[in-house]
Amino acid sequence: MKKTNWLLLVLALVLSMFLAACSGGSDDTSNSTDDADTEETDSGDSSSEEEAATGDSEQVLNLLDTAEIPTMDASLATDAVAFQWLGSTTDGLYRLGEGAETEPGIATDHEVSEDALTWTFNLREDAVWSNGDPVTAHDFVYAWQRAVDPDTGSEYGPYMMNGVIKNAEAVNAGDVPVEELGVTAEDDYTLVVELEKPVPYFESLTTFGTFLPLNQSFVEEQGDQYALEADTLLSNGPFVITEWNHGEGWTLEKNEDYWDAENVKLEQINVRVVKETATGVNLYDTGEVDRVNLSAEFVDQYSTSDEYRIIEEPTLFYVKMNQENEILSNVNARKAIQMVIDRQGITNTILNNGSIPSGGHMPKNFVQHPESGEDFRELNGDLVQTDVEKAKELWATAKEELGIEEAELGYLGGDSEVAQNMDAFIKDQLEQLEGLTVNVESVPFQVRLDRDTAMDYDLQNSGWGPDYIDPNTFMNMYVTDGANNKTGFSSEEYDSLIQKAGDELALEPAERFDAFLEAEKILIEEEAVLAPLYQRARAQLLKPYVKGVVVNPMGPDYNYKHAYIEGK
Template identity: 30%
Template sequence: MTRLTRSALAALLSSAALFAALPAGAQDTHPETGEALAADQVFTYRLLDNVSSLDPQIVEDVDGSDVVRDLFEGLMNQDAQGNLVPGVATGYEVSDDRKTYTFTLREDAVWSDGEPVTAGDFVYAWRRAADPATASPYQWFVELMSLENAGAIVAGEMAPDQLGVSAPDDRTLEVRLSEPLPYFPQMTTHSTTFPTPQRVIEEHGSEWTRPENIVSNGAYVLTEYSPGERIVRERNEAYWNNAETIIDRVVALVINDENVALTRYLAGELDRTEVPAGQFPRLSQERPDEAISFPRLCNYYYTFNLSESGPEAFKDPRVRKALSLAVDRDIIVNNVKAGGEPPAYTFTPEAVAGFTPPETEMAGMTQAERDEMAKELLAEAGYGPDNPLSFDMIYNTDEAHEKIAVVLSQMWKQKLGVQATLANMEWKVFLDTRGQQDFEMARGAWCGDYNEASTFLDLLDSASGYNDGKYNNPEYDALIEQAKTAEDTTPLYTQAEQIIAEDMPVIPIYHYAGVYMLDSDVGGWPVDNVEQNWYSRELYKKAE
């Protein structure tokens, strides 16, 4: 066995000595920065909509994952720069063939009811995620991790207890991969891999995540959940690293209107909210210490329904490419969003570690040249004044999404004579509608589950659970499969992006920036972590 992380992780663990073993509220200053701490350590922020779930194996949205990351803790966490640091596991070893990982679990990790967190809790959770009976939206992620027998289990051809994960003892988790996967450890920071308490789930069924039932192992416990209104989590005194936690209470308020959220932020009701589209330039001048923008590992796109239920017009790549060419991304990022988001001419963001976006034909053209090519392609496909193209496009309720959808429809109408009919939907209805291919064109966005290009490119693999448009290209699939074991993935990812640029199964619009109003009293926000896996226990409120 080759020891990979033990010495590095030991150094990270030693930083705990910097903290006094006192409740955070009893500390007058931050143990590392020396800043004076506020007496009231409550962090309040805005959610756009209700979260999809609080169950680690069911949650599928970014906001929901942020909450789950507070309530539960997996094998590994991330630091403020996105590097791996210990979670429930103190470290791991990997075999010489890089197909077996052995994680050592800490002895002081317990559930909020005082029961120890064991390797068996991870075995149960991972089997549960893979089991078709669970109907996890992230079931495909287990297969993506290259766990032994995952494909057959996901397909219902093998029992979940055959998954390549076992517990030789309570403190040892053994993971067997079907093939080496260089970024496997990074995948253990994802909520799908978090442990779940079998005894609680078996007792309460689907209601196990209600505040009165839930048992969790993270730095916080759930104390209030009013769907569509608020989610409150409070310090978990049983958490193994509770002495380092400073924020006592986290309140997430569901506010559908971003301008209302901004008003409430300016009134002092929120510590963090998103900047409404187009308002960052003004706010950064008026409140330079609070308006922030930084790169994020996310993309924003529109996807075509290429399944049998999709419109016939979209089965022609010339139509798809024409619509993408006619989108003036500079107008969207500079005039609509105006928050520092880069325009997207590839599906994978440039912020991804080790990824250099290939030069696509579209990126090298002027917008006038793109518009001209769009008209030519649409005419070649048989659409024009005598046979106008029309379709429906859907997005989830949000002012920024609405503005972008309106601008897109206007661009297509003015340049190409295309009629796009817009419809907005509540978040859960939208997810269900898109997931069942009950649409023609739909908004899409993806934030990386780990910092590697495959977290984006895998979405368009024909077998991906989040390939909502049901794009299917065997050549593309083969490239993605080959990249999993390749020493040099760069040429493979370049080819994959070039296929996307030619087939255009999606229309990349822009790559995200984190554009927030963040109260200057809040410290510890991980602006250098492009994945934005943030932990409330790392935040703190400064004294005014």
């Protein structure tokens, strides 16, 4: 790519500063997200070992998931399950490779204008869809326009593109036609993107699922059935979904027409939906699956195994509080809920998998201050501490302010075994507040997503993983009426800080970082919008013959493009 002047050098410097926290180390014992970017197996895997993978081993990977894929429509996807398999079957402009570095996808390279507002991507001419159609710049234009078209009803299109792609907000509001979105095909293999402002992390954004291309004629031919079945999907990536049994599992096969097929070793990936950990462990022990996540009761049993590993992630879980509820509109009630929960008990007793208590809304070891190099989480510290007595005092104050003696709140949680155990624990914690009754509803993942969108909840166990490597991915969620806010929270001061970080401070990395630090204090410490719970890690068993899987800090949890089976 070409960087032609001092402004672009500043942009590159800003991005490198944010990437520094998530690239590099391969030591699985390091307390950082760096180890989440190393290969799924021993760091000693080499290209020569990869080449040896074509021996007698059957190149089939067998996996588990705890939830059905809600959709394979890139414009409508909002969750980790969908983005995982979109990333496995579709190439965008770039892909996320080892060390969270971007690597070529459909784009071979790009140039950036002197004012950093125009990005020109040069596309490869050997990429095709699984129906034989060429992948062109027009596929990106159509997909990005569709994602912000108000008729589509996408959540992530406006969330990811408004204020980033020129005219995205006006298009989504219905004020201008979609053709005025700042993305055009100069020719079949040249894509031109105009930005609203300099965006330090834009290259990272292009790896995310919302920015994947779509074949317009195929999508329109399928109509409302698009991306709901294996035969109403197209792929241009390493794998193709060939079978999709809803609620049971799905099968991916190597895409022989993929532009980089010679470097894809796996012939097939089989995924089975299993919600119970014990069932998954049994399938692993009998050799039917190659990886399983462990819940607390299995960690001690397997922690001495050579196949045991912990994967740390920059993913946060927390209790969302709907401020449209009269009780939760009271800040003292929200602070009481924050303080009464024993986070250490959750990570030690319920999870027991390497997850750590969270005291804010930015993960540890995710981004560092561009001048001091200090970690964001260390700089702001724990903005919430467990203090049951203080929580009870705040709750008493809240009841007095609300004029109530008793309160009843619904709690929306997941239906997996681990989720139900955790939610029962949190219910007990919350009911230490005198007069509070918590009614837990355990629902499937898709139902929880739908009810979150509709704000049909009081309390909700929720989680967020980064969409790109920058503090903004966590902090801009809670601007007034933000697509992923869904709490009723609104603060002019908070909105102003996030806006400044995105506009006038875009090329002032230190000041921009400081604005995010202040915004987090408002969100968690002052307004108690969320009750932080924990930063996720996964305790897993992984078969030693599985090689070359990369764990990503954003987007798809895993990259299977270079995975292979050796010595099975």
